[in-house]
Amino acid sequence: MDRLVFTSNATIKEQATARQVLVNDLANVSTVGFKSSYDVALQSVKVEGPGFDSRYQAQAVARDQIRLTPGPVMATGRPMDIALAEKSVLTVQAPNGDVAFTRRGDLRVNPQGQLENGSGHLVLGNGGPIAVPPGMQVSINPDGTIFARDPAQTGAAASVFIDQLRLRDASSVNLGRRQDGLFKVDGQTDGTDIALGGTVPKLIPQALEGSNVSAIEAMTRLIDQSRSFETQIRIIKEMKTLDESGASMMKPA
Incomplete structure (x- = not known):
């Protein structure tokens, strides 16, 4: 017994x-x-x-x-919302300064003029955290390039290149979850970057990806x-x- x-x-x-x-x-x-x-x-x-x-x-x-099963994509019409296509991930800065990854794409400009997502993680570009000039209207292209223009300028205002989102393709690597909820390369130390491959990562502008968890x-x-x-x-x-x-x-x- x-x-x-x-x-x-x-x-x-x-x-x-x-x-x-x-x-x-x-x-x-x-x-x-x-x-x-x-x-x-x-x-x-x-x-x-x-x-x-x-x-x-x-x-x-x-x-x-x-x-990395895709969740439902919802069109929002908001210029700074992005949905990562296929198995692309967005590179962000973790709270401890490490390089980490996420699929959360509700971007915004914080009071310091830096681009961050809804969780408050700084979005990384080619040269580090992305800074946006104050008062500029931001638009993001499917390849991750960021342009800004002055809405107060009369006539056809030219868009100015700001930076490019550091996107990575995670189709050939396994991702694990960090203690802070962000993603990392499974089996590697925190802060390890994903090597560039033959697949070019893409995103869907003015849309957000929902959770891939089925409530039922x-x-x-x-x-x-x-x-x-x-x-x-x-x-x-x-x-x-x-x-x-x-x-x-x-x-x-």
Whole structure:
């Protein structure tokens, strides 16, 4: 009976890892450009203690590897909104100064005159953070080039080249999630850049990409995990009842 209780308890513990990943995905179902992670993976862990050396147990490990499946694209008409096409990612500056990546494209100019996204991460260009002259109207082309013009100028105002978004194609690399929620090259140290390949990354101007998390699928999986948890708790309670019944039979009459 103790072994059955141990097995049920281990099942609850291993499912908690998958539940954390699922709850995080569900909480970001409406976040712009959010990408879900792959489910937890199982690895064999040797059981220490008395017994045979061949005893191994399956243990769940959160991989947190990014799914770059595209989310729904919503046209906004806002000149500074962009949606990353296919498996392109936008290079931004992490809070600690590292180079990181994201799919969030709700761009804006902060009070310091620098371009940032809705999460407050500075957007990087060819020479570092992109600075926008004050009072200029910004437009972004599908190749990532940024132009600005003075709306107060009369007549046909010429657009001035500002910089180019540092876009990267992530179709040939695996991306992992950093502690701050941004993306990094999986298996590499934080701040590692993605090498340029043959595919030219593109974006969709005046549009935003929604989260690729399916709310219905996530809720269904969460309900399934809740029922599995209840089943394991019932097993533990039944074992407790059987153990108490066995103990009462051993009492002297």
